[in-house]
Amino acid sequence: MDLPKYRYETHLHTSPVSKCAKASVSETLAFYKSAGYDGVFITNHFIDGNIGISPDAPYEEKIAFYFSDYEEALRLSKEMGIKVFCGVEISKGGTDFLVYGLDKGWYLRHPEISEMEKSSELTLMMDEGALIIQAHPFREARYIDHIRLYPRHVHGVETINACRTDFENDMAKLYAQSYGLLEFAGSDNHAAGARPFLAGMGCETPITSEADFIARVKNSEMDIFTWDNTSSSASAQNNMKG
Ligand SMILES: [Zn+2]
Ligand SMILES: [Zn+2]
Numbered sequence: 001m002d003l004p005k006y007r008y009e010t011h012l013h014t015s016p017v018s019k020c021a022k023a024s025v026s027e028t029l030a031f032y033k034s035a036g037y038d039g040v041f042i043t044n045h046f047i048d049g050n051i052g053i054s055p056d057a058p059y060e061e062k063i064a065f066y067f068s069d070y071e072e073a074l075r076l077s078k079e080m081g082i083k084v085f086c087g088v089e090i091s092k093g094g095t096d097f098l099v100y101g102l103d104k105g106w107y108l109r110h111p112e113i114s115e116m117e118k119s120s121e122l123t124l125m126m127d128e129g130a131l132i133i134q135a136h137p138f139r140e141a142r143y144i145d146h147i148r149l150y151p152r153h154v155h156g157v158e159t160i161n162a163c164r165t166d167f168e169n170d171m172a173k174l175y176a177q178s179y180g181l182l183e184f185a186g187s188d189n190h191a192a193g194a195r196p197f198l199a200g201m202g203c204e205t206p207i208t209s210e211a212d213f214i215a216r217v218k219n220s221e222m223d224i225f226t227w228d229n230t231s232s233s234a235s236a237q238n239n240m241k242g
Contacts, residue, residue: 004202011186023192039083049091156182
């Protein structure tokens with residue numbers, strides 16, 4: 001199957017907001033533009049994760065810093081000719097969730113999320129219209145004590161995360177299919193063009209907003225694709241939940 005005409009990166013980190021990211025906002029946008037993407041969702045680590053600001057900073061200051069890379073990307077979007085959308089990756093001890101559809105104003109109005117149980121926070125966000133995807137649900141790593149699953153508090157899961165093994169992704173797919181969760185894909189790219197394999201979501205008509213994206217994902221109107229950046233070959237699959 002051919003690649004979708006309009007391709008989107010759904011899971012993307014930039015420096016300095018994500019402490020672990022290796023690439024700046026402008027390097028990142030330049031890479032995705034050159035790779036023919038229509039747009040990217042910037043999903044840096046939120047203030048509960050690996051963010052490049054002190055945990056002791058006041059909440060408003062942390063939120064302002066958090067959105068600074070996204071805002072820089074928005075400013076560069078037009079001149080670089082690539083769309084930029086807002087996302088967030090929230091975290092609990094190495095268990096990560098991608099959140100789409102809530103903006104800076106929403107986070108400024110909801111400082112209470114810092115004190116909430118993750119399941120309550122996810123429920124609040126879903127009630128407020130967010131799309132919630134558990135990232136790499138079967139990721140195993142030294143710094144992760146155990147795998148945590150939230151089958152009743154997410155819309156979907158990453159069944160392809162370009163940084164994980166086939167085994168971890170296959171387990172995620174089995175999990176999604178068993179629980180009737182949406183299947184979703186992203187690269188978890190921390191290094192712009194230096195990332196060898198990518199994955200994302202695509203469609204045949206352009207995405208116009210976060211709300212448009214959320215509606216299409218929920219209606220299974222987007223396709224997962226993968227892309228080998230080392231050989232520039234790609235493949236797509238129609239494996240969204242029907
Ligand atoms: Zn990271
Ligand atoms: Zn990530």
